[in-house]
Amino acid sequence: MKVWVDQDLCTGDGLCAEIAPAVFTLMSDGLSYVRDGGRVMAKTAGNPEGYEGRVPIPAGLDDLVLEAAGECPGECIFVGE
Numbered sequence: 234m235k236v237w238v239d240q241d242l243c244t245g246d247g248l249c250a251e252i253a254p255a256v257f258t259l260m261s262d263g264l265s266y267v268r269d270g271g272r273v274m275a276k277t278a279g280n281p282e283g284y285e286g287r288v289p290i291p292a293g294l295d296d297l298v299l300e301a302a303g304e305c306p307g308e309c310i311f312v313g314e
């Protein structure tokens with residue numbers, strides 16, 4: 234399974250990064266981006282973002298990612314193939 238964030242909908246509250254910091258990170262623009270290890274999926278980091286910046290959910294973190302998606306006030310965390 235993969236996870237991505239639609240930054241157009243992100244409120245920047247940081248809840249996802251609190252719940253699963255290994256997967257979500259806030260950038261200097263105040264929005265959340267997913268990470269694949271040290272690779273942050275943000276255009277400002279030289280990588281695709283949004284739907285194009287999908288990353289595999291690390292082993293054992295599925296529940297935390299789903300919790301973050303469920304709590305996300307912007308409803309902008311997506312999980313799929």
Ligand code: SF4
Pocket residue numbers: 238242243244245246247248249250257264265301304305306307308309310
């Ligand atoms: S929880 Fe949702 S709205 Fe809040 S920072 Fe994360 S992706 Fe953005």
